[in-house]
Amino acid sequence: MVYRKCPTNVTFQEFLQFVVQSVKLGQTLDRHYAPIVSMCLPCQVNAKYLVKQETFAADTVSVLEDIGVEQNKLEVITSALHENRIENTIPGIVKTAYGRLRKIMNGSKMAETIWKSFQIQGYIPDAVDLPEPRFQSEDDYKNCKYFIDVVMETIKTHKMTSEKSKRQRQKVLVNAYRNIDRSLLDHLKEIYEIDITMFGYKELPPDEY
Template sequence: MEIFKKCLHIKNFIKTYSLLFLVYLVCLVSFNSDLSVDPENIEKYRAELTEYVRNNIHTIRDQQNDRKLHIKKVCEDYVIDKSKKELKQISQSLDLTPNELAKLKTPNFPYIYHAKEQNFVWCGVPKAGSSTWTYNLLKLAGTETNNSTKIHKILRDYYPKPKNKSVFRGTFKFMVVRHPFERILSAYRDKLEDYSRDKEYRDGYYYEHFGKYIAKKYRDPTDEIEKKEPSWREFIAYVIDTPISKFDKHWIPIWTLCSPCNIKYNVIAKMESFAVDTQFILEEGGLDDELQVEWKHHTGTGQSGDLQREYYGQLSQAEMKKVYNKYKLDFELYGYDPQIYYDLAFDA
């Protein structure tokens, strides 16, 4: 009888251990780079996240190599070793000017930040983890603030704009990208949807420079709309009609900011796999002793299906395809699929 009890105890222990191990595996799988991670989960599973990245470092490197090879191929298709005549034809097919297309391979120093002591370069893309990495750079510089508006204003005080391409030699380089349709929705909600928010944090800058114009030009005078802010559909009409060179940095295509055909990035992180990719940056860049994975200013990030449906369900298939054309190079360069958003739109 005593032996039976011991065996039963061992059996129960094994079952309990197996269950705990299964839960642990589920936690690790939740950090798979193809899945999104909510901000609160970063805090809760930081130790597991670090272990996951270190245990899967070779797999993540392979994924990064695939991203970089894909970008190289797209660059070859559009700008690398192309004649002036070819570039003119390509720019016309994309509804771009040759000067706009040239941004694919021209360093855009206003968005480049060089941390000399840590020997890395970050290209900051607004609405793609920029608040998090601005906070990180200020932390490395020995100053911290939780004021999300102030941090962007003071960053250049510590990291002056580079003067030439020498900053790219021998440095660890990374950037963060995001699904174009998610990014422009986040930009609209953060900057244009709520005037009181704009007034409080930015003295009404976005309403004065964009919102007022958009509402005036695209609002049907017969519509009984009391709000002064532009609606989502009015913003989309503006995006479709406006040359990208006149876009604000928060919704201009990413490829215009970070010169993907000129700068050879070590890591192309994605907001959709932000936790894993950020931890990978810390590991590969030798920053894991100075920084940890955090997520600042995540308003509109990891948007729910209901939220996507609420906004993109207002647009027609034809409108969606026109918006896609504005961001076509972002979709192609960074491997994003527009179809899930097309499925939300209505047939005109």
């Protein structure tokens, strides 16, 4: 297997191959994509609630209601999870990404990569490109605060309903898995088999949107 030398130019299939190969070599996977059972041993925890990242907001509110959190506090938390979710999360995501990517990318590539990630996550419509005329120089691209302002402005002027956002995320997922080798998918299922079974995920990759 041949990996690209540049870490900023890796295909989805190459990333999945890297995961499978790492497991075969007995290497520890990064916590962001390692099986949950390899980190928190859920079978040894008598958990009353399981909150999934995919349905984090709804699950969190449900848990808080069940344990009897006061209504005024619940309303504040619900607002942060729903109404103010974008304002509360986007700036922090961008700052973290800038801190890591600036070491391996120039400003324009960094902005383009983060912009694409927000489209994948359903924050920005996939038909709305990064407004390059807004960036007059490389310094503009490197300016984290300026980039955040452009992103927030775009999200507000091209609002997506939760349903549209969900469909866009699903479309990206379907297209990403469409050309992945069957043998590679089989290896991935073996690696994440317990997670899939315990937490109710679908075994087969998505095939419709």
